Amino acid sequence: EAGVVQSPRYKIIEKKQPVAFWCNPISGHNTLYWYLQNLGQGPELLIRYENEEAVDDSQLPKDRFSAERLKGVDSTLKIQPAELGDSAVYLCASSPDSAETQYFGPGTRLLVL
Amino acid sequence: AQTVTQSQPEMSVQEAETVTLSCTYDTSENNYYLFWYKQPPSRQMILVIRQEAYKQQNATENRFSVNFQKAAKSFSLKISDSQLGDTAMYFCAFMKTGTASKLTFGTGTRLQVTL
Numbered sequence: 291e292a293g294v295v296q297s298p299r300y301k302i303i304e305k306k307q308p309v310a311f312w313c314n315p316i317s318g319h320n321t322l323y324w325y326l327q328n329l330g331q332g333p334e335l336l337i338r339y340e341n342e343e344a345v346d347d348s349q350l351p352k353d354r355f356s357a358e359r360l361k362g363v364d365s366t367l368k369i370q371p372a373e374l375g376d377s378a379v380y381l382c383a384s385s386p387d388s389a390e391t392q393y394f395g396p397g398t399r400l401l402v403l
Numbered sequence: 404a405q406t407v408t409q410s411q412p413e414m415s416v417q418e419a420e421t422v423t424l425s426c427t428y429d430t431s432e433n434n435y436y437l438f439w440y441k442q443p444p445s446r447q448m449i450l451v452i453r454q455e456a457y458k459q460q461n462a463t464e465n466r467f468s469v470n471f472q473k474a475a476k477s478f479s480l481k482i483s484d485s486q487l488g489d490t491a492m493y494f495c496a497f498m499k500t501g502t503a504s505k506l507t508f509g510t511g512t513r514l515q516v517t518l
Binding site for chain 1: 449510
């Protein structure tokens with residue numbers, strides 16, 4: 291069974307530029323999560339989707355971050371414009387439903403110069 | 404709000420030896436799950452073991468086992484017969500049951516397995 295797929299694995303951009311990350315969850319998993327992991331820290335939830343509905347986006351900085359999950363499968367997380375402090379690892383995870391174990395993708399490491 | 408504390412930033416163990424990683428948590432919930440995840444340098448977060456709070460029996464998974472003390476809010480991970488491939492960051496995480504399924508992570512313990 292294929293795991294959670296994320297792309298790109300690495301991204302280097304200049305500040306004020308836009309950037310987008312893509313996630314393909316495990317087949318059949320209805321719940322999808324985006325986490326932010328700063329260096330030396332544990333991941334923190336940005337947004338959670340149940341199918342195509344964002345049910346918890348309370349930690350998403352909505353002035354510059356946006357996300358979508360069209361058709362309840364793949365998801366895209368966007369930052370526009372990026373700031374130096376956005377340099378981090380962005381992790382995507384999925385689970386069969388909201389009460390189940392979450393499985394993580396390999397993450398995207400973002401460096402903003 | 405839940406908090407998870409891992410008080411050991413770094414640990415080292417020799418190959419084939421046993422090591423225990425500590426984790427404490429704070430919650431007012433009665434029903435929840437606890438997890439240990441492993442994150443090697445490749446960065447993929449891998450599930451090691453899961454414990455349901457309603458179960459008194461400690462979870463085991465091959466060389467990995469936990470000591471779950473619900474009253475003390477303690478959830479330690481024991482790795483037996485340590486292998487070089489166990490070198491990684493280990494994160495303890497909490498998730499309450501029900502629809503609000505956010506994982507709350509600790510700050511991690513970096514484990515180095517040496518020859």
